[in-house]
Amino acid sequence: MRALLVRPVALLALAALLLVALAWLRPLDHDESQYVAAAMFTARGLIPYRDYAYLQTPLQPFGLAPVALWAGLWTWPALRMANALFGALALLGVYRAARIGGGEARLALAGAGLFAACDILLFSAGTARNDALPAALLALALPSIVAAQRGAATRQSALIAGLLLSAAAAAKLSFALPALAYGLYALSRPGHRAGWVAIGALPMAIVTGWCWVAAPEAFLFEVFTFPARAPAEYYEAAGRAWKLGLPAKALDVLKFLALGPALPALGLLAATRRQRPIGALDVMIVAGLIAAVLPSPTWRQYLLPALPPLFVQLALWWQARPPSRAVRVAVVVFAVAGLAPSAEALVRGAAAPPLAVALADTRAVARAATGLDGLVVTLSPQFLAGSSTLPDPRFATGPFYFRSHGLLGPDEETRARLVSQDRLDAALVIRPAAVLAGGEGAWTSGDPALDAAVERWAAAHGYRRTHVGPRLRLWFRPP
Known part of the structure; x- marks a missing residue:
């Protein structure tokens, strides 16, 4: 028993160290500018929307302002390190959910490990963007959701699920869809204690609502209007309107899912959907995929909301139906493909981080x-x-x-x-x-x-x- 405990802890600690190394060596990205700036401004007492523009929901600047206040010149590296640790927490959430769902330690580790092999997660955890924090919050809500699925929900677990899911939505809007999907699912299943889930969601709803009240016009434009209109304007002006079409979107989604085992995992679960009851995880996976394809164009980080429940569900399915050798080989091949971009970044960044x-x-x-x-x-x-x-x-x-x-x-x-x-x-x-x-x-x-x-x-x-x-x-x- 002790060996089974030490091994997951050691492997998750190793994953955290590798994510930190990747964050140090990954190429710089101008996408990070507004997130570093938001943490800096909030650390100086400014409020998003009211005092400065922020093109996302508001939780991350408040949550990471203490990091910026403490780090000073090191703010950018510190925010990347924080995201690397959020990535490790997302892996922990997947592992714990699979274990609570009845999965063996090795299969729960396999689920977390396959999640770690997705370029979608590795990119998100290696940059100072706002993807890793909501992914960690959503993944850490999954143990409570899986417990409720097994009839073991308590008031405390329902409150935790509501708080974490609403916090994920307050950190990035696309995570609101899987959070809302679970809320609606819980309403139809008394064992999930939907009322307590809703009460747990109240604190984050109050924070977000306060930001809206403080600057309603700016909040609505920056959180909703800008993401809906700005990409089309930019790509049309650049002569790349084709990037907004359905064929390009379909190719992008397949490409990003194929850089890692997410694509075969989705294919396997879709092919076996009639062999198992549809549960909360399935609803959240579908909602996460819908959230990813709504914006145009679709980028890899947009698919992140679907991945934590996907790999928990995969581990639980393999517990019931062990995978064949052909499936295992295919998954390993896709995992290698998902690791390749990060391996290249590690090699290129080693000489001059x-x-x-x-x-x-x-x-x-x-x-x-x-x-x-x-x-x-x-x-x-x-x-x-x-x-x-x-x-x-x-x-x-x-x-x-x-x-x-x-x-x-x-x-x-x-x-x-x-x-x-x-x-x-x-x-x-x-x-x-x-x-x-x-x-x-x-x-x-x-x-x-x-x-x-x-x-x-x-x-x-x-x-x-x-x-x-x-x-x-x-x-x-x-x-």
């Missing part, structure tokens, strides 16, 4: 910005972590609102504390202390043309350029 490069640039910016009186305009606010001055909150979303055209009118932009590139000059009537550029480039998967627009404004208004390291440029306001 991208996060170490980012940390050096952050230090250089902090030194160069010492003594600045005022805010800094930048599309890369993550490089101002730990500096004596803050980024301009109107640029808190990094490049993502700045690159839009016509989503909001001038007055609406002012009320929402946002600036698009078309209105840059009108927005900067009061000159910022400095302009930071260079972080929105190919080395961060960004668009250098956006930084060029900001630099043209700085040059036209007499700002003095200083190179900060080999990649970044700080433009200082003229006397």
Whole structure:
């Protein structure tokens, strides 16, 4: 018994260490800018939507603000490390749910291990985005849900399930669909104690509702309107409207699922659906897949809500019907495919860890910005972590609102504390202390043309350029 306990703990600890290493070595991504900025702003007492724009539901900035407050210059690496640990917690949730569902330790570990071999999870746990936290919260709710499925629900477990599922939705909107699906399922099954699940969901509903009341117009635009309209505008303007069509979406979904054992797991469970009763996990899997395909285009991290219940269900099915040799071989092949992108990132990043490069640039910016009186305009606010001055909150979303055209009118932009590139000059009537550029480039998967627009404004208004390291440029306001 003790050996069975030590082995899962050791393997999960090893998985956490590997996820931390991957987070340190994975390439930089400009997607991370708004999440690092949100943690920085909230650590300074600013409230999302009311004081700065945040294009997601609000839990993550509040939850990770203490990390940013403590980490200072190390904020970006610290947030990546936090996401790596959230990824490990998601694996723990899958393992515990499978065990509570009656799975043997080896099959529960197999379920968690196959989940760990999905590129979808590895990407999400290796960047400072807002995917790993809600995945961990949803996965940690699954033990309570599986216990309820087996008729062992208690008030406490129902409260925990409601709290964790609602927290996942409060961290990322796409997780609201599997959370809602379970809530509706629980209503139809008295043993799931739906009333207590709903009571457990109240605290997160209150937090989200308070953010909405504090800035209703900004909240609705940033959480709902922007995600619905901005991608279509961006891809159409870039001449890539084909990316929004159903054929491209279908290919993307298959590709992302095939980078790991999620695709064969889905195929196996779909093929055997008539051989087992449909339960809460099945409902959540379907809801997670629907949440993934609703936005256009579909990216790999969008599929994450479906994966924790998928691999719990797979482990439990294999407990009842052990897989054949052919199935095991196929799953291993797909697992290797899922590990390949991360293995490549580990090899490429070993010589010059991208996060170490980012940390050096952050230090250089902090030194160069010492003594600045005022805010800094930048599309890369993550490089101002730990500096004596803050980024301009109107640029808190990094490049993502700045690159839009016509989503909001001038007055609406002012009320929402946002600036698009078309209105840059009108927005900067009061000159910022400095302009930071260079972080929105190919080395961060960004668009250098956006930084060029900001630099043209700085040059036209007499700002003095200083190179900060080999990649970044700080433009200082003229006397």
